[in-house]
Amino acid sequence: MNKEISGFxxxxxxxxxxxxxTSLLRYxxxxxxxxxxxxxxxxxxxxxHIPILSINNGPAISYRSxxxxxxxRTCKSLGVKVVRKKFGNNEKAxxxxxxxxxxDGVPVGCQVGVFNLPYFPPEYRFHFNxxxxxxxxxxxxxxxxxxxxxxxxxxxxxxxxxxxxFAKGPLAPKGHVYFPENVHKVDNExxxxxxxxxxxxxxxxxxxxxxxxxxxxxxxYTSKQIRKWRDKLxxxxxxLYLGQIVRMQEEIGTGGGGFRFLFAAFLEQAxxxxxxxxxxxxxxxxxxxxxxxxxxxxxxxxIYKGRIxxxxxxxxxxxxxxxxxxxxxxxxxxxxxxxxF
Amino acid sequence: xxxxxxxxxxxxxxxxxxxLCYVKDNDGKYTTGLSTGWDVKKQALDNAWEEINERVEEAxxxxxxxxxxxxxxxxxxxxxxMPVLSGYTGFWSFNIKRHMKPDVFKGLSDKKLAIYAKAFxxxxxxxxxxxx
Numbered sequence: 260m261n262k263e264i265s266g267f268x269x270x271x272x273x274x275x276x277x278x279x280x281t282s283l284l285r286y287x288x289x290x291x292x293x294x295x296x297x298x299x300x301x302x303x304x305x306x307x308h309i310p311i312l313s314i315n316n317g318p319a320i321s322y323r324s325x326x327x328x329x330x331x332r333t334c335k336s337l338g339v340k341v342v343r344k345k346f347g348n349n350e351k352a353x354x355x356x357x358x359x360x361x362x363d364g365v366p367v368g369c370q371v372g373v374f375n376l377p378y379f380p381p382e383y384r385f386h387f388n389x390x391x392x393x394x395x396x397x398x399x400x401x402x403x404x405x406x407x408x409x410x411x412x413x414x415x416x417x418x419x420x421x422x423x424x425f426a427k428g429p430l431a432p433k434g435h436v437y438f439p440e441n442v443h444k445v446d447n448e449x450x451x452x453x454x455x456x457x458x459x460x461x462x463x464x465x466x467x468x469x470x471x472x473x474x475x476x477x478x479x480y481t482s483k484q485i486r487k488w489r490d491k492l493x494x495x496x497x498x499l500y501l502g503q504i505v506r507m508q509e510e511i512g513t514g515g516g517g518f519r520f521l522f523a524a525f526l527e528q529a530x531x532x533x534x535x536x537x538x539x540x541x542x543x544x545x546x547x548x549x550x551x552x553x554x555x556x557x558x559x560x561x562i563y564k565g566r567i568x569x570x571x572x573x574x575x576x577x578x579x580x581x582x583x584x585x586x587x588x589x590x591x592x593x594x595x596x597x598x599x600f
Numbered sequence: 601x602x603x604x605x606x607x608x609x610x611x612x613x614x615x616x617x618x619x620l621c622y623v624k625d626n627d628g629k630y631t632t633g634l635s636t637g638w639d640v641k642k643q644a645l646d647n648a649w650e651e652i653n654e655r656v657e658e659a660x661x662x663x664x665x666x667x668x669x670x671x672x673x674x675x676x677x678x679x680x681x682m683p684v685l686s687g688y689t690g691f692w693s694f695n696i697k698r699h700m701k702p703d704v705f706k707g708l709s710d711k712k713l714a715i716y717a718k719a720f721x722x723x724x725x726x727x728x729x730x731x732x
Contacts, residue, residue: 273620273632295622295630315648315681316655374679382612382645386684409617410634427687428680499651502644509641520601520622524630546624550601560640563647 260358263396267366269405269412270294273517274323275391277303278407279368280330282393286366287442289337291450299525300336300457301329304518305464307473308481315385317503320481322515324464326389326430330368330437332460336453339439346434350421353434357394357402357420360438366395366405370435372426378406378413383510388430394420447532454529455600461522462596465588475589482581485574494569501559501577509556516556519549519588537598544591548584555580602626603633611637612645652679660732669705670730671696674720688719 267286272278272294280297298304302324309319327343334341346353360367372388373379396403401414415423424434465474472480481504488497508515526542558577562569603623613619618634625631659676662668675685682693689696691712698704699712710724717724 271617271620273622315679316651378616380612380615382649383616385679386681408619411617428684429687431687499647502647505640505644506648509638510645516601517621520630524622527630546601553601556640560643564643 260361260397261399262361262364263398263403264361264364264366267393267395267405269395270407271410272407273521274298274303275407276326276329277301277521279391279393280333282405282407283330283366283368283439284334284337284339284442287339287439289339289442289445291445293528295521295525295528296450296454297329297333298518298521299461299529300453301331301333302457302460302464303329304461304522305473306475306477306515308477308484310472310480315503317500318481318484320504320507322508322518326370327437332457333453334439336456337445337449338443340441341437342440343435343437345432348425348433350425350434353424353436354417354421356434357436358397360436361394361397361402365438366393368393368437369420369424370432370437371423372428372432373423374426375419375422377415377419378409386426386428388426388428388432451532451600454532457525458529458595458598462592465592466596475585475592478581478585478588482578482585485578485581489569489571489574497574498563498565498569502563505556505559505563508552516549516552519545519552523549533600535598535600537594541591541594544587544594548587548591551580551584551587555584603631606633606635607638608635609637609639609642611642613637652676663730664732666702669700669702670727671705671716672700673730674716674722674727678720680719685719689715691715 268282270278270282270285272281277294277298280301281292281294284292305322305324307321312319331341344356346356357367369392371390371392372386373390374384374386376384376390391407393405394402395405398414400417402417402420404413404415406413424432426432468474471477488500492500509517523542523545526538526545530538555577558580562573601623603625606621606623614636618636620632621635622630623633656676659668659673663670663673682696685696686693699708713724713727717727720727
């Protein structure tokens with residue numbers, strides 16, 4: 260097959276699902292869509308530290324809402340219908356469906372695992388199964404691929420595409436594809452409502468999820484754990500745990516610090532639709548939080564760079580920084596929660 | 601973070617792409633910038649790989665010493681853990697743990713070995729005749 264879907268534009272994003280959402284909706288004529296808006300309307304910001312469970316032999320922390328929710332929520336707010344399809348173990352059906360969509364001229368979002376993604380550098384290929392890319396055509400045996408975290412477009416062979424779409428383990432994609440359907444023109448009133456909904460939902464998620472491991476309470480929980488790690492795990496392993504936090508936090512497509520800047524950018528753009536000065540003030544709060552997340556990464560880096568020669572007081576500094584962040588974010592979300600629109 | 605403060609350090613990622621980040625321009629407005637990498641991140645990733653390599657080396661020794669079967673080694677080599685290996689093979693983790701015992705491993709059918717070999721992307725021969 261030789262087909263390139265005309266009118267599809269590759270857009271680079273900080274986070275894959277935001278990027279897929281943005282470029283799919285823009286393709287369907289929603290030119291106002293930006294990554295921060297998709298992230299904000301989809302309430303992508305979150306925090307959870309799951310105790311006991313370990314990922315890659317380190318703490319299990321996530322800075323985002325569940326994979327797939329950003330796309331679903333943003334589309335729902337805009338009255339856009341979402342089509343999703345999974346194929347179990349049926350590789351042929353998954354292959355045929357994708358090819359048919361290309362033939363029909365519909366760009367399709369695909370959930371993939373990164374372990375077998377050939378264009379990723381080997382150092383980055385872990386068994387992470389919730390990466391997103393868009394297929395926008397096919398040239399012979401190769402799919403034309405827009406991977407939102409990349410500067411330019413790329414390609415994937417049929418064999419590699421099947422491998423990454425049928426990666427196994429937690430969050431196995433099972434050939435999962437998704438795309439918007441019946442996209443109509445969206446008026447400003449709907450965008451405003453979507454923005455408010457996204458803001459209120461984020462405030463609820465970060466302030467009011469029960470228990471002490473999610474939302475701003477989760478950040479405090481991590482802080483508390485960090486204070487214990489050196490005694491509990493020994494200085495070497497404790498350092499590795501911090502390294503894992505930094506990777507979860509700052510690596511491409513995840514983002515603790517990065518997500519705060521994105522949220523701040525979202526609030527700034529929200530002000531363009533809803534001229535309420537408070538949005539800009541809270542945007543500043545989250546810029547501050549993002550800066551502190553990065554500072555905490557630097558501090559953690561000092562510890563794991565040395566690996567052995569660390570002291571308890573170094574861990575305390577990290578823990579204190581997280582408490583400070585939790586407080587800033589709590590105040591920010593409280594302001595957003597109380598805001599009248 | 602201001603645009604000019606965006607780190608431009610070395611990273612493994614730069615052969616694939618620069619990373620898009622949200623930063624502030626000189627007027628205090630959000631814009632985007634591209635980063636080649638950040639030392640703090642690179643160090644975390646390097647450490648993670650050092651740790652992985654140590655685990656693989658320990659696994660290799662454990663197999664050579666007859667404490668574990670090659671399944672254990674290849675699981676570590678392919679960066680898998682129980683849930684991932686269980687996903688690729690369809691075996692329960694309880695059974696996988698048994699298959700990691702050298703005695704049980706010796707009795708595994710070729711069919712089961714082939715499933716493991718496929719999951720590890722190696723031949724049955726490589727799995728059976730562990731060379732370290």
